[in-house]
Amino acid sequence: MILFVLRRILMSVPTLIIVAVIIFCLVRALPGDAALMMLGGNIDDESTLEMMRHQLGLDQPLPVQFMAWLREIFSGNLGISVRTGQPVGELILDRFSVTATVVLLAMASALAVSIPAGLFAAHRHNTRADYAIVVATILKLSMPSFWVGLMLLVLFGAILGWLPTVGYVSVSQDFGLGVTYLILPVTSLALSEIAVMTRMMRAGSLEVMNRDYVTHARAKGLPERQVLWRHVFPNAFAPTLTMVGIALAGLLAGAAVTETVFTLPGLGKLLVDSIYGRDYPVLQGALLFIAAVYVVTNLLIDIAYSFFDPKVRLS
Amino acid sequence: MGNTTTDPREPLLRIDDLEISFGSASVVRGVDLSLNEGEILALVGESGSGKSMIGRSILGLLPTPGRVSRGRIRFAGHEITAPSSPEELRLLRGRSIGLIFQEPLSSLNPTMRIGEQMFEAMRLHTDLSEAQIRDRAIEMLRQVRLDRPETLLNRYPHEFSGGMRQRIMIASVMMLKPRLLIADEPTTALDAVVQREVLDIMEDVARASGTAVILISHDLAVVARYADRIAVMEKGDLVETGATRTVLARPAHDYTRRLLAAAQLGTPSPVSGRPGAALLKVDNLSVDFAEKTFLGLFGKRVHHAVRDVSLTVAPGEFVGLVGESGSGKSTIGRAVCNLTPKAGGTVSFDGRDLDTCGAGEEQRLRRRIRVVFQDPFSSLNPRMRIGRIVREGLRHEPGLSAAERQKAAEDMLEAVGLSRDMAGRFPHALSGGQRQRVAIARALIAKPDLIIADEPVSALDVTIQAQILALLKRLQAEYGFACLFISHDLHIVEQLCARLYVLHKGRLVEEAPTPAIFAAPRHPYTRRLMSASPRLEQGDDGLQLAETELPEIGGAEADYYDATRPEDPYRLIDTGQGHHVALRSEERRAG
Structure with a gap:
């Protein structure tokens, strides 16, 4: 197990280097001039511009720039934001903590709702309860998530005035206030995931429900609750777990739409801002960080698999 | 433990005029059966004869939307078809009536350790301590002749062969000493040597604890060795019941005679090759x-x-x-x-x-060289029509028009005893025997x-x-x-x-x-x-x-x-x- 994790982490190093090359090239391919941007956009003084470029290292050939960046990364230094002057690493972690709080809370609540709901729907297959759950998920799936977010804002923020609509306060600063800022974005994200995951869980359970070992569990006289949780759930969860992995990695990499709707200072927003500002160090750092998030999330999901399927040997 | 029958002459299990329906179609009609304590009854019939449904109905576990539409099942003083509460049935399951399935590969939960699967029913039905339950499980595994049982409890089903899994199954079901065991084709998926071993073990364990057994099978010859009585099902009807020896020696019903004839297979007629160099x-x-x-x-x-x-x-x-x-x-x-x-x-x-x-x-x-595989359910592509499956065997023959290929495929279907219009159907509409005919047609169409x-x-x-x-x-x-x-x-x-x-x-x-x-x-x-x-x-x-x-x-x-x-x-x-x-x-x- 430990060996497996170590090997996987080692294996991810070449992946990240390749990603770094791609990121570097893509960022340089962006139109626009970072030095010009920094100096406010309309400067005709060529020498000031030259000086700025030299200061940023932009006058060096690309390979040299890349190697310099890579060397910095390996020494743990992602550089300094061109726009704000903050260290990039700090900036990313700061923004990521916002995204991670929202996303992890949303995922946890989505799992807590959709697993029982999916199991229940499958258990009551073709009854009214099942139909109700299926119809509800289809309804949610057919609404765009930014629209649902906006409607939540309108209802609970503007009309009822129960919850704040703009801004963000970290729970570590003020817990009570922080929670009120989290409720709407978490609910909005969770609703989308619940819809997808409930359907996956229901489909997975329906397939398992007809297996001999489930009938056999009933034939042992086990109560229905035990049949569902001990025999159906572990076998039905694998497809949902795959989904969770993909969704989790995608959202941690920046729930850009949700962050924009709820004006959260998250990773997605950082990314968008640094693209507009040609903030190369932040952009490169954030993209590389996102790649690392994908690698780590996938590793965690692979480990989680081995708990649900003993046939999956970690090797 | 368990209720005893009030009337000593009352059999352990009594099925009267049982009818099982799926929607408006009945799959079992007017079946009367009874079984005494410790007796072994073989319930024989082809697939689709309704024999498995009878077994399931005794546990009250018919697959949806199946239901008992008429008649009644009485087991040791309990009305299975009209229980006072669902709980009454649930408590009978496992403790008084055990069930063993056909597919040892799918009847154990792949995500649970063997031990855990054996323990959970014991925990539910007895007051024994964890240590006692563990000892009983090990003792039971030893009874089904598995070596070093204490090392097996922490392993997962996929680590065992089919025969071993079926023995584990028997151990886990018989551990509760049920009064009735329903074994639904318990060895059909196993090969002859293992089948014999498993059935011997099952009989030993059942006789040792005085458990009555309903042995459901399509193979008369296999179950005849173990059964005291035989009941023969044909397409939902019970056509014959009687003592094993009598049914074998003097079958009263036509269908029984046909089953018996099939079990004998007839006189061997080997196909010798032509002389000359080996092919x-x-x-x-x-x-x-x-x-x-x-x-x-x-x-x-x-x-x-x-x-x-x-x-x-x-x-x-x-x-x-x-x-x-x-x-x-x-x-x-x-x-x-x-x-x-x-x-x-x-x-x-x-x-x-x-x-x-x-x-x-x-x-x-x-x-x-062409191949015919074992499992006709997985060797035919479910998304291809029969005609296309058979035609595919000709794809290396250039110079044939589409019409010629079609005709060749239909001729071949006829040669293997299927009708020509089968070509338009999909594999799922065919029975196992028909599918295997298609597989043979596919192999033979290129005259290998x-x-x-x-x-x-x-x-x-x-x-x-x-x-x-x-x-x-x-x-x-x-x-x-x-x-x-x-x-x-x-x-x-x-x-x-x-x-x-x-x-x-x-x-x-x-x-x-x-x-x-x-x-x-x-x-x-x-x-x-x-x-x-x-x-x-x-x-x-x-x-x-x-x-x-x-x-x-x-x-x-x-x-x-x-x-x-x-x-x-x-x-x-x-x-x-x-x-x-x-x-x-x-x-x-x-x-």
């Missing part, structure tokens, strides 16, 4: 499977699936390749078709070595010289088995193909094959013309295979169960090569008339 010649074939150990850091463990096997098939000859599962018989078939890489040896077809004759030549030769048939009838009901064998024989007479017939059942290969090769753990242990091997099997393994598949025979007083009496052989058992000890010296010696047998010592000769 297929396999020399010293070896196939290895490598298994990486511990992350591949500490090398590989090599498993020798096939070791130094040589065999020949003459043109037009049926040759049997026999052995239990894991003996390497299917691997040989796959290696001949190049579906599995060889570790050594050569395969020649029609006098040409397939490895050295060049790619174009090899392809032309390989087109003359050799068919490799890998357990072509093992997945089918006995009555259908006989039909498919007869079909193969008829088609052989018409088309003249040779066949390498792979099977675990000696009695099936006896029907058609002129010569037999017996395999054990990748080694050839005996080779002989079929009549010779049946008259005087020499190798102990062959003898074990032979006694494992029971058949019905015509006796003085009607049909009776044949216990194969084997003639004594010369030489001690120790002289024969034992494949469970692979490091022993191995030598195949000729004992005359093409009868070869494997010995372990080089000097001594048996016989």
Whole structure:
């Protein structure tokens, strides 16, 4: 197990280097001039511009720039934001903590709702309860998530005035206030995931429900609750777990739409801002960080698999 | 524990006028059955006869939307069909009525340890402590003859073979000492030797705890050995019940007679080849499977699936390749078709070595070899129509128009006993026997010289088995193909094959013309295979169960090569008339 994790982490190093090359090239391919941007956009003084470029290292050939960046990364230094002057690493972690709080809370609540709901729907297959759950998920799936977010804002923020609509306060600063800022974005994200995951869980359970070992569990006289949780759930969860992995990695990499709707200072927003500002160090750092998030999330999901399927040997 | 019957004359289980329906269609009609304490009843019928539904209804576990639409089931004072509460039924399940399923591969939960699966019902139904439950489980595993049971509890189902899983199943069900055990085709998925073992164990355990058994099966010959009484189902009706001996000797109903006839399979009529050079010649074939150990850091463990096997098939000859599962018989078939890489040896077809004759030549030769697989449910693409599946066998024949291909496919369907309009259907609309006919049609449409048939009838009901064998024989007479017939059942290969090769753990242990091997099997393994598949025979007083009496052989058992000890010296010696047998010592000769 430990060996497996170590090997996987080692294996991810070449992946990240390749990603770094791609990121570097893509960022340089962006139109626009970072030095010009920094100096406010309309400067005709060529020498000031030259000086700025030299200061940023932009006058060096690309390979040299890349190697310099890579060397910095390996020494743990992602550089300094061109726009704000903050260290990039700090900036990313700061923004990521916002995204991670929202996303992890949303995922946890989505799992807590959709697993029982999916199991229940499958258990009551073709009854009214099942139909109700299926119809509800289809309804949610057919609404765009930014629209649902906006409607939540309108209802609970503007009309009822129960919850704040703009801004963000970290729970570590003020817990009570922080929670009120989290409720709407978490609910909005969770609703989308619940819809997808409930359907996956229901489909997975329906397939398992007809297996001999489930009938056999009933034939042992086990109560229905035990049949569902001990025999159906572990076998039905694998497809949902795959989904969770993909969704989790995608959202941690920046729930850009949700962050924009709820004006959260998250990773997605950082990314968008640094693209507009040609903030190369932040952009490169954030993209590389996102790649690392994908690698780590996938590793965690692979480990989680081995708990649900003993046939999956970690090797 | 459990209620006792109030009336001593009341049987343990009584089924009156039972009707089971799915929607408006009834699958079981007017069935009356009763079972006494400790009695073993065999419930026999083809697939779809409703026998499994009766078993399920006794537990109140009919698959939806099935329901008992008439009649009643009484078990030890409980009204199963009209329980006072669902709880009453649930508490009977496991504790008083146990259930064992057909598929050992799917009836254990793959995500739970064996021990946990055995314990959970005990925890529910008894007040024993964890330690006591553990002891009982170990004791039970020992009773089903599993070695070192204490090491098994922490393992997962996929680590066991089918036979072992079914024994674990028996242990976990019988651990609660139920008064009634329903065994639904408990050994159909297993090969003959293992089947015999598992059923013997089940009978022992049931008799030891006085449990009554309903043994559901399609194979009369297999269950006849164990049953006190036999009940025969045909398409939802109970057509005959009676004591085993009486039903076998004097079957009253037509359908029973047909079932019995199928179980006898008839007189063997081996298909001998034409003289001349061998069509297929396999020399010293070896196939290895490598298994990486511990992350591949500490090398590989090599498993020798096939070791130094040589065999020949003459043109037009049926040759049997026999052995239990894991003996390497299917691997040989796959290696001949190049579906599995060889570790050594050569395969020649029609006098040409397939490895050295060049790619174009090899392809032309390989087109003359076709395969029929065991499982007709997975060997036909469910998204293709039957006509297209059969036509596909012709795709290497250039110069045929679409209409000609269509006609050839329909002709072929007719030749295998299906109607021409089947071509437009999808595989799911066909029964197992019909699908296997399609698979045969697909193989034969290109008029191959050799068919490799890998357990072509093992997945089918006995009555259908006989039909498919007869079909193969008829088609052989018409088309003249040779066949390498792979099977675990000696009695099936006896029907058609002129010569037999017996395999054990990748080694050839005996080779002989079929009549010779049946008259005087020499190798102990062959003898074990032979006694494992029971058949019905015509006796003085009607049909009776044949216990194969084997003639004594010369030489001690120790002289024969034992494949469970692979490091022993191995030598195949000729004992005359093409009868070869494997010995372990080089000097001594048996016989």
